[in-house]
Amino acid sequence: MNFATLDLNLLRVLDALFREGSTVRAGARLGISQSAVSNALNRLRHALNDDLLIRHGNRLVPTAYAETIRHDLAEQLDGLAQLLQAPATFDPATAEGNFKIAASDFFAEMLMPALADLLHGRAPGIRAQLVDLVPQNYIESLERSSADLVLIPDAPLPKFVSRQDLFRSPFAAIARQGNPHIEGLKQGDVFPLDLFCRLPHVLFSPEGNTKAMGDAALAKVGRTRTVAITVPVFSGVCRAVSESDLIALIPRQLVERLGDHYRLSWFEPPMPIDPPLIIGAWHRRDERTPQHRWLRSAVFSILAKLDPDLALAQRDGMKMS
Template sequence: MDLHEIDLNLLVVFNQLLMERRVSGAAETLGLTQPAVSNALARLRKLLGDELFLRTPGGMVPTPRAQLLAQPVADALALLHGAMNQRISFDPLTSQRSFNIGMSDIGEIYFLPTLMDALKTQAPQVRLSTVRNSAVNLSDAMSAGQVDLALGLLPQLKAGFLQRRLFPQGYVCVFRKGHALDFGSNSKRRITLAEFVAADHVVVEAVGTGHGRVDEALQRRGIKRMVRLRVPHFVAVGHILAGTDMIATLPQRLAEKIVEPFGLVWVKHPAPLPDTAITLFWHARYHQDPANQWLRELIFGMFAR
């Protein structure tokens, strides 16, 4: 016999008859009429090829086949009832959940130190893993629950995704202290567009993010740079700028994080570049998931401006 042949309601009636031993009692408890209970029992008898209950002056007595089914049916119904009625909860203090977050190397530099420090006290056993937005099909991975959240400038996440804006992101020029464009702390701390164009540049291509819009904006304005070096990510830029006379156009929040460790300077960009929005994304399938909700609120509370 296949499970698809059995109406679950018949098993509910069977289980209640085992406890009540009377059709009238089972009907009253289940909120059914006596004919309805009798009809359900008749269907189950036919399906299983057994009388299941025999009428006696003391009530309905289960047959050996019914006794054999009694405990497995009761256990199965209890398991289903618990599963259907349980409230999914998330306790960060005791959870050992592992979260996967899509972010770039900028995100790791900017978000992770603060986030990990907060987790140390608020969720001491929770673990994080980061996933490069360009290393996976981020949309599919988030839809499948393989990546819980994504942070950054991610224009490809559209249909099926929810989002909350964290902060606007501007761009600045960055170079080493002592560079020919470094005018010192008491001077104008600005460079002209001509000086920007004349400099040697390192450009970060950052596939899988929206940072390529900077290059598009410069090209639309006819601003041409002498690009001496192209790299696929931001993480090495601090080292490169510290040891060369090249300059770079970088997100301001990244610049603020790296200037001190690498002995760099950042100044306002001479080109009128538009701000971009750094956003927190999650898939609609996990909008009500308590663990996902908790991490979203934590990140939003710490980084939203």
């Protein structure tokens, strides 16, 4: 391939095809016709001597070679766009736009009310949207710009994704106030292991899984539990527990916020469970975008209050570096 004669606009088309998996959607993304996209793809196939994308059902999937250049291409194009972009000023008071956060409904309680108040007072033209987090697709949602920020348990991330540690989320066992099985237990006590394993559980699982971190922790002490129902949202877990004799494990920060509303009591789990680290992740193309930087800083400052020790350790680490 002679790079000197390559039309660089073809690379924008290839990037759009990688992101959309369709000549129609790629054309819509770029504002050109489907036939123009197909023509560009054919030219690239000839120039790079590879099929690049192969039809699989109703979607185009990358070849092995194309997969090796996919993320680097997106990163290089985004970097070039930032390089050529005129310096931008950002004034929250006059800014307008949307900011989509993909996360569980935990954040509907623990983030969005405070964020709404902050935006109302400082950036009234910006709309924050909490959208459902699809566990298997959050990386794709960042690639396709269907989310600006994802809030997830710590996980390996591709190099085109930036991240920040936010807080640790310890678990609590919950039961409704008045549940006859917890008579004699005081809030904050350790839940008896035999009782914990005997009572049926409500499990939070967007995918409908019947096992989670609690089961892995129980297995380490040689025990199991019975999951009676699964629900895809934490509010559903709280509701189910509040209206039955079932119990559940949920983030302690959440039950401390909602326990009185749902008339729930919370207890320490009977087995050790490492509290998961929750992180914020975003596409590196937005690393230096002024509006994105301001908004994610606003989100992170709110969530830092959930784990003051981690926030303090991060500040100390920044001072030392």
